[in-house]
Amino acid sequence: MAALHRAVELADRGAGTVLPNPVVGCVLLDPDGRTVGEGWHQRAGGPHAEVVALAAAGEAARGATAVVTLEPCNHTGRTGPCRQALLDAGVTRVLVAVRDPWPTAGGGIAALRAAGVTVLDLPELAAGGDPAAVSVVSAAEEVNRVWLAAVRRGRPWVTLKAGITLDGRVAAADGTSRWITSPPSRADVHVLRAAVDTIMAGVGTVLADDPLLTVRDDAGRPSVRQPLRVVVDSTGRTPAAARVRDTGESAAGAATWIATAQEVGAGADGRVDLVGLLTELGRRDRRHVLLEGGPTLAAAALDAGLVDEMWLYVAPIALGAGPSVLQGGRVGTLTQAHRGELIDVARFGPDVRLRYRFETTSLGDPVGPPGPGVSDSMI
Known part of the structure; x- marks a missing residue:
């Protein structure tokens, strides 16, 4: 063999x-x-x-x-x-x-x-x-x-990526997040971005960080091939001047889809139906979605059984306050916890990258009712 x-x-x-x-x-x-x-x-x-x-x-x-x-x-x-x-x-x-x-x-x-x-x-x-x-x-x-997985299920493979502190924070209490992780980790993220055909983020991330969501080299130059950028934006709040809308030279012509609840469909909470969104991406021949943020969107995707892999870049710093990598999820007790399997551990400068695999569903059945204090600011 x-x-x-x-x-x-x-x-x-x-x-x-x-x-x-x-x-x-x-x-x-x-x-x-x-x-x-x-x-x-x-x-x-x-x-x-x-x-x-x-x-x-x-x-x-x-x-x-x-x-x-x-x-x-x-x-x-x-x-x-x-x-x-x-x-x-x-x-x-x-x-x-x-x-x-x-x-x-x-x-x-x-x-x-x-x-x-x-x-x-x-x-x-x-x-x-x-x-x-x-x-x-x-x-x-x-x-x-x-x-x-994409062909068998009719929806793309989903990789959730986050840069976090030792205590699981993605930003400080004042909202600052640049940069939690080191240059080697960020370079590896661009390698990951280059391997996918879709990058997805919530409108909260767009409003807070104004990311470009493109593949770039160490000098900041965009690659020739760029994934589709998808903003999960239930009510269409993405600003006209947001960098994620830029399709010019700085973005190497990268396309953008602002996915609203009116276009894709809404769940019981009125927000974008993530299962419907991924199914539509599958119909558009998208095979691999990199989910980059924010914490509410990440928790919603995990709760819906849509996250296949999680890539965590852990920096050797602790904050003690600030938003966590997952927020507003539906898990209310330990028996409902999402359990991953550790696939790989790698070091990038002072950081450690952990890769976990999750059992997913094709329909994205939720694990239970929403928990208290769920915010829609990220979607």
């Missing part, structure tokens, strides 16, 4: 550049098990991983085994079907780590088998308890988690 783990490594190179498409890696092995070609999907509209690997292999692809992280596509979009490319190249065996859940592109396994190609469907082996299959299927699912 070493070739499949290598294919997963290759797939990961496309993270952040292929959206709204999946990341995919492919390794071609000759009959003696030697690698004759490798490839990964590098950008939406570009050659798929199988086509890149086949080009690298040339004639050595005839009689080879293709090891792929995702079922070869079976349709013609901006590129032709990878199923046909494999057949034309003379590949005789294919190992598939994950089946394609998108009905439009699915069916590659069946089509290859119908054409006489031997296909090893690893999810079948994993379902039977084969430990090696379970390992590679899990790795292939993880590297492609954003796209797979």
Whole structure:
């Protein structure tokens, strides 16, 4: 299974550049098990991983085994079907780590088998308890988690990001928050921003901080590719001069959507229906939302079962007062607490980045009635 783990490594190179498409890696092995070609999907509209690997292999692809992280596509979009490319190249065996859940592109396994190609469907082996299959299927699912979750659920993967103090504050009592975290942490945030296709913030954050919400380099220059900026603004309070509305040179043409309750729909509290908003983003082919603030919006998304991952940049300072990373949530007792799984710990300068994974729901069912003192100032 070493070739499949290598294919997963290759797939990961496309993270952040292929959206709204999946990341995919492919390794071609000759009959003696030697690698004759490798490839990964590098950008939406570009050659798929199988086509890149086949080009690298040339004639050595005839009689080879293709090891792929995702079922070869079976349709013609901006590129032709990878199923046909494999057949034309003379590949005789294919190992598939994950089946394609998108009905439009699915069916590659069946089509290859119908054409006489031997296909090893690893999810079948994993379902039977084969430990090696379970390992590679899990790795292939993880590297492609954003796209797979978005397609299966009909809404984007949501990453909640916050820079906090040791006591969980995102600002001081007087509202100052620049800068809680260090330059290395802020640089890593821009790496994260570059890997998503949507950045979301509440109108309270826009009113308090007037953020630009763009991807920038260390010198402050905007990147060529910019995510869609979404402001969750129930009543349309975003100022006309707000920097998040800037689509000029300083924002590299980044687009902005001011999402109001009138346009998206409102929940029982009269605020923007977050489930409806994410569903609409899914319809617009948005796969990965980075939720940047504020505390009320973050708590509402967590309560609605919409947060898949939480990235916390913890600075070695304590305030003792000021707004917390989550405010106005619905959890009223410990048994209702949202429990995450620690995925990764990394250090950036004096700060520590903690990554947690959460179990989410497709419908965003709330955990209970609103708690006392819920404010709508952030949404």
